[in-house]
Every structure is written in C-alpha cells, then in structure tokens.
Amino acid sequence: MVSSGDFCQTRRVCGVLIRIDSVTKRYPDGTVAVDRLSLDIPDRSITVLVGPSGCGKTTTLRMINRMVEPSEGTILLDGRDIMRQPVNTLRRSMGYVIQNAGLFQHRTIIDNIATVPRLLGWGKEKARERARELMGRVGLDASLAKRYPYQLSGGQQQRVGVARALAADPPVLLMDEPFSAVDPVVRKGLQDELLRIQEELGKTIVFVTHDIDEAVKLGTMVAVMRTGGRLAQFAPPAELLSEPADEFVEDFLGADRGIRRLSFFPSAGLELVTAPVVATDSTAEQIAARDTPDAPYLLVTSPDGKPLGWSEPRNLTAGEIDPAQLLSYGRPFVAGTDSLRAALDCAVLSPTGWAVAVDADGRVAGVVSQQTIAEAIRGAHKESTSEAKALR
Amino acid sequence: MSGFFDIPSDLQHSWLGLIGLHLREALLPVLAGLVLALPIAQLCVRFRWLYPPVLWVTTVLYAIPSLAFFVVLIDYTGQTELTVMIPLAVYSLVILVPAIVDGVRSVPQETLAAATAMGFGPLRRYVQVQLPIAVPAIIAGLRVAVVSSISLVSVGTLIGNQGALGNLLADSMFYHRPELAVNSVVTTAVLAIVIDALLVGLRHLLTPWMEDTAK
Numbered sequence: 001m002v003s004s005g006d007f008c009q010t011r012r013v014c015g016v017l018i019r020i021d022s023v024t025k026r027y028p029d030g031t032v033a034v035d036r037l038s039l040d041i042p043d044r045s046i047t048v049l050v051g052p053s054g055c056g057k058t059t060t061l062r063m064i065n066r067m068v069e070p071s072e073g074t075i076l077l078d079g080r081d082i083m084r085q086p087v088n089t090l091r092r093s094m095g096y097v098i099q100n101a102g103l104f105q106h107r108t109i110i111d112n113i114a115t116v117p118r119l120l121g122w123g124k125e126k127a128r129e130r131a132r133e134l135m136g137r138v139g140l141d142a143s144l145a146k147r148y149p150y151q152l153s154g155g156q157q158q159r160v161g162v163a164r165a166l167a168a169d170p171p172v173l174l175m176d177e178p179f180s181a182v183d184p185v186v187r188k189g190l191q192d193e194l195l196r197i198q199e200e201l202g203k204t205i206v207f208v209t210h211d212i213d214e215a216v217k218l219g220t221m222v223a224v225m226r227t228g229g230r231l232a233q234f235a236p237p238a239e240l241l242s243e244p245a246d247e248f249v250e251d252f253l254g255a256d257r258g259i260r261r262l263s264f265f266p267s268a269g270l271e272l273v274t275a276p277v278v279a280t281d282s283t284a285e286q287i288a289a290r291d292t293p294d295a296p297y298l299l300v301t302s303p304d305g306k307p308l309g310w311s312e313p314r315n316l317t318a319g320e321i322d323p324a325q326l327l328s329y330g331r332p333f334v335a336g337t338d339s340l341r342a343a344l345d346c347a348v349l350s351p352t353g354w355a356v357a358v359d360a361d362g363r364v365a366g367v368v369s370q371q372t373i374a375e376a377i378r379g380a381h382k383e384s385t386s387e388a389k390a391l392r
Numbered sequence: 393m394s395g396f397f398d399i400p401s402d403l404q405h406s407w408l409g410l411i412g413l414h415l416r417e418a419l420l421p422v423l424a425g426l427v428l429a430l431p432i433a434q435l436c437v438r439f440r441w442l443y444p445p446v447l448w449v450t451t452v453l454y455a456i457p458s459l460a461f462f463v464v465l466i467d468y469t470g471q472t473e474l475t476v477m478i479p480l481a482v483y484s485l486v487i488l489v490p491a492i493v494d495g496v497r498s499v500p501q502e503t504l505a506a507a508t509a510m511g512f513g514p515l516r517r518y519v520q521v522q523l524p525i526a527v528p529a530i531i532a533g534l535r536v537a538v539v540s541s542i543s544l545v546s547v548g549t550l551i552g553n554q555g556a557l558g559n560l561l562a563d564s565m566f567y568h569r570p571e572l573a574v575n576s577v578v579t580t581a582v583l584a585i586v587i588d589a590l591l592v593g594l595r596h597l598l599t600p601w602m603e604d605t606a607k
C-alpha cells in the first residue's frame with residue numbers, strides 16, 4: 001500500500017477523499033452484491049468502477065450517498081463516517097448523474113438545474129442565475145432554458161443531468177453509466193466535456209461504467225470489479241493495460257490491450273523527418289534534392305504547409321503538381337499532443353506506411369515511418385517497465 | 393301550456409338554481425374524495441402491502457348500491473343533501489385512489505432515484521415530483537369521478553327531492569310533463585360534457601411539459 005505522500009507524487013493527485021473500508025452489501029433476498037470491498041478514492045480525480053453487469057457497481061456507488069446502506073464495513077468521506085451525517089445534507093454534497101439523466105419531466109431545463117440550490121434554500125433568482133451559468137459550462141445553449149426535457153435530445157438531456165449535479169458546487173460527483181444510452185459520437189463529446197469540466201473544477205468523481213474503453217479513457221484510477229462484488233484490480237489505466245492482475249482482468253480488457261496501451265505513450269519523443277516533404281510551389285531542384293533512397297515517396301503540401309498527399313518523386317513535375325493525382329495521406333496525428341497509438345494508426349492507414357505529423361494549426365511538422373514508430377514503442381515499453389519496477 | 397324551462401314551484405328553484413344545486417351536490421363530494429384520496433394513495437405507494445387490502449375495501453364499497461347507502465345514512469343525516477353527497481364522495485374516493493396510485497407509480501425509476509439522490513425526503517418527493525407527474529392520471533380519474541357523480545346526483549330525488557335536476561324526472565311523471573324529463577336528461581348530459589371539457593382544459597394548463605402527441 002502506498003502512503004498518501006507517495007500517492008501525490010506518483011499519481012499526481014492528493015489525498016484520499018472517500019475511503020471504502022471492507023464494505024459488504026447483502027440484500028434482503030440474500031444476494032451478496034458487494035463483498036468486502038476496500039477502495040481509497042483519491043481527491044480531485046476520476047475514479048472509475050468498471051465490471052460486467054451485475055457485479056455490484058451501482059450498489060457500491062449508492063452506498064456512498066446512502067441510497068443503499070452497507071451491511072458491513074464503513075465508508076469515510078474526508079475522514080468522517082458517512083453514517084453519522086444527516087442523510088439529506090450528505091446527498092446534497094454529492095452530485096448524482098444517471099443513465100437517461102432522470103430529469104424532472106415536469107420542470108423546465110433551468111428549473112431542473114436549479115433543483116439542489118433551491119433545496120438548499122437559495123432564492124429563485126439566484127438559483128436560476130447559477131443554473132444559467134452552468135448551462136454554459138456544460139455546453140448547452142441558453143435558448144434551451146425554458147424548454148422541457150422531452151424537447152431535448154438524449155445527449156442534451158445528459159448535459160442537463162451533469163449541470164444539475166454540479167449546481168450546488170458539490171465536492172463529489174457520483175455518475176452511474178451516465179453516457180451508456182447515447183450514441184457513440186455524442187458519447188465521445190460528453191466524455192471529452194467531462195474531462196474538461198473535471199480539469200476546470202477539480203471535482204472528485206466516481207464514475208461507473210461497463211465499458212472498459214470508457215474506463216481507460218476517463219479514469220485516473222480504475223477499479224475493475226468481478227461478479228460477486230469483489231475487487232479484481234485497482235490501478236491507473238496504463239498499469240491495468242500493461243499488468244493485468246489476473247486472467248479475469250486480462251479477458252475483460254479485451255484482445256487489443258497492447259494497442260490500446262499505446263494511448264498512454266506520448267508521441268513527443270518521435271523523431272520526425274522533413275526531408276521527404278515538398279510543397280506545390282517547390283522548384284524542380286528542390287524536388288530532385290528531396291528524392292532520397294530512404295523515402296520512396298514524397299509528401300506534397302500546399303504552399304502554407306497543409307498536407308495534400310503522397311507521390312512517387314518521378315511523378316512530380318515542378319509547377320504542374322495536381323493534388324487530385326496524389327495518394328491519400330490518411331489521418332495525420334498532432335505531434336506531441338497525440339499518443340503513439342494515434343501515430344501508429346496513422347502509419348498503418350497510410351498507403352505509403354509513413355505517418356504524417358501536423359502541428360496544432362494543421363501544418364505538416366514532419367513525417368515518420370512505421371519502423372521509427374515501432375522503435376519508439378519498444379523504447380517506451382522499456383521505460384515503463386523500469387518505472388514500474390522502481391515504484392515497487 | 394308551460395314551457396321547457398318552467399320549473400314546477402314545488403322544487404323551489406329556477407332552472408339555473410337547479411343547475412347550481414346539481415353542481416354543488418356533484419362536485420363537493422368529488423373534491424372531498426380527492427382530498428381523502430391523496431394521503432391514502434401516498435400511503436399505498438409507500439407501503440406496497442397496503443394497496444391490495446385498500447383496493448379490496450374500495451371495490452366492495454363501490455359495489456354497494458347508492459340506495460342502500462341512503463337507507464343507512466338517512467337515520468343519521470336525514471333527508472338532506474349530505475345524505476346524497478356522502479355516497480358520492482365514497483364513489484369518488486374509490487375511483488381516485490387507484491388512479492393516483494397508478495399515476496404515481498408510473499413515475500420513472502430514474503426520476504425517483506435522482507430525486508432521492510438530491511436529498512428529497514419522502515413527503516417532498518411525493519408533493520414536488522410524484523404528484524405533478526401523476527397529474528394526467530389524476531385528471532383522467534377526476535373526469536370519470538365527476539361524470540359519474542353528476543349523473544348519480546339525480547338518484548337523490550328519492551330522498552325528499554334532494555336530486556337537483558333529477559327532481560324534474562319525478563315531476564315530469566307527476567305533472568304529466570314529458571318535456572321536464574327531457575330537460576333533466578339533456579341538462580345533466582350537457583353539464584357533464586362541459587365539466588369534462590373544463591377538466592381537459594385544466595390538464596393542458598397544468599402539463600405544458602407533456603408532448604402534444606401524448607395528449
């Protein structure tokens with residue numbers, strides 16, 4: 001067990017906000033939904049509970065705000081036993097977001113969001129002002145304020161759910177499969193938004209999902225649970241992917257965990273080359289000079305540096321380059337920002353086997369071959385293994 | 393020849409007076425039924441085991457003919473409006489309790505969970521979340537209760553002319569004036585239709601949050 005000081009350094013988060021200590025939940029019908037679960041949920045970060053359906057994720061989450069009472073064990077919030085706090089005060093200090101949002105269908109969007117501030121005794125105008133502010137924060141247009149939930153799309157409703165949970169500025173957010181019922185494109189938007197909100201507001205978020213990809217994407221820490229309500233592994237996502245604790249976790253992670261793990265390696269160290277890059281306004285000499293044996297293809301860019309496509313050097317005549325004749329360059333990755341996974345994906349999709357790196361403005365920063373990427377991957381693996389050893 | 397709207401003097405009311413009387417005798421019991429049904433329904437929702445016996449009792453009450461009620465009540469409340477209104481209140485209660493319980497139970501689980509998680513106590517949750525969402529079901533129940541109440545008031549003619557517009561039926565035979573019977577039936581029907589339309593309007597007013605297609 002790492003002490004909280006180490007925790008700060010190695011995980012870049014500080015302290016434990018919620019301590020779940022050997023908690024068991026036995027329902028009246030005898031079902032053991034959670035079995036001696038212990039979990040230290042770090043402050044100001046996203047902790048994901050993930051596992052197959054029925055493994056006790058919802059039960060665990062609901063024990064934190066006392067919608068379900070533990071049969072055994074204790075839960076501490078900031079060092080204090082939650083059972084000793086007035087239940088409604090406890091709940092109002094924790095935002096709760098669920099699948100399908102659970103909005104009040106009889107209240108307007110703005111009044112939905114203002115619910116908890118109103119319960120806390122805020123005046124109507126102050127609560128609505130706060131609600132308006134939150135609509136902006138979660139990316140909802142102000143014109144939706146007076147609408148009713150049925151007039152919103154699923155994704156918009158879910159944003160309202162998040163805004164409602166944030167309204168009274170609670171330190172903790174509990175989220176139970178909040179994005180499971182929306183389509184993949186909207187889901188990705190909501191996930192990105194959540195990461196941004198978490199960055200801005202520094203909430204402690206406990207997030208339940210059955211989707212391991214979502215867990216890996218969002219979690220600072222990921223708790224994998226197995227059927228019977230037992231903890232299988234609790235680790236940062238990169239560690240989960242590189243060192244699954246057992247076969248169950250390995251199976252649950254799926255077949256391509258090696259590829260997915262690359263998401264955690266930055267592309268910053270990749271050595272980019274600019275030699276095989278020419279612009280449409282390059283001269284014949286420039287093109288000839290770029291024609292080296294290492295690069296059988298040249299990447300053609302527009303005069304302002306945007307990628308256009310690949311071509312064999314002998315097919316290029318200065319001044320007469322036709323963008324329509326070029327080979328597609330696939331999907332570029334953003335140098336430094338994107339991960340090795342994006343770089344590799346880009347190289348695999350490229351017909352020439354070379355990935356195109358661009359800067360934040362979409363101008364070509366250089367190109368990189370599959371071989372170079374493969375070497376970078378090997379290097380990253382070595383580094384992370386030695387880091388993991390040093391941690392033990 | 394006396395006209396359609398000439399009401400025999402033994403009824404002591406004009407035509408409009410009879411309508412007012414009829415509405416009072418029909419609507420007050422529905423109101424009383426509603427006031428009683430709300431807490432009973434909440435208890436039935438909170439304590440699930442309570443609902444079957446309550447349903448059983450109300451069904452038995454509903455099966456008692458109004459005449460039997462009158463016979464029993466007349467010893468206590470005499471030949472008064474109250475004797476007519478008490479059974480009507482009971483019938484309303486019988487219609488409204490299941491309507492409210494079903495309406496309240498139709499509130500989605502997620503909505504309830506969200507309310508609980510935000511720190512709504514049971515009473516606040518019932519009044520601020522469950523009841524408003526049950527409004528369409530409650531008003532559907534009210535429509536049935538009101539229409540049956542309006543038609544049942546006429547039976548009150550059997551206990552000392554307490555049947556409002558229904559009294560015209562008895563007078564129609566007594567004075568051999570069939571137009572009084574037509575008046576009674578048509579006026580009662582129109583009243584029922586008008587009040588029903590008002591309730592539909594009320595529901596539209598109270599539920600701007602419902603999709604139009606569902607209305």
Ligand SMILES: Nc1ncnc2c1ncn2[C@@H]1O[C@H](COP(=O)(O)OP(=O)(O)O)[C@@H](O)[C@H]1O
Pocket residue numbers: 027028029031032033052053054055056057058059060
């Ligand atoms: N109220 C309840 N009574 C009895 N069993 C329950 C109840 N709620 C959940 N369970 C059971 O507990 C287990 C865990 O449920 P849950 O926490 O909802 O799992 P998850 O959210 O991971 O799908 C399941 O086997 C479920 O059937």
Ligand SMILES: [Mg+2]
Pocket residue numbers: 057058059
């Ligand atoms: Mg669940």
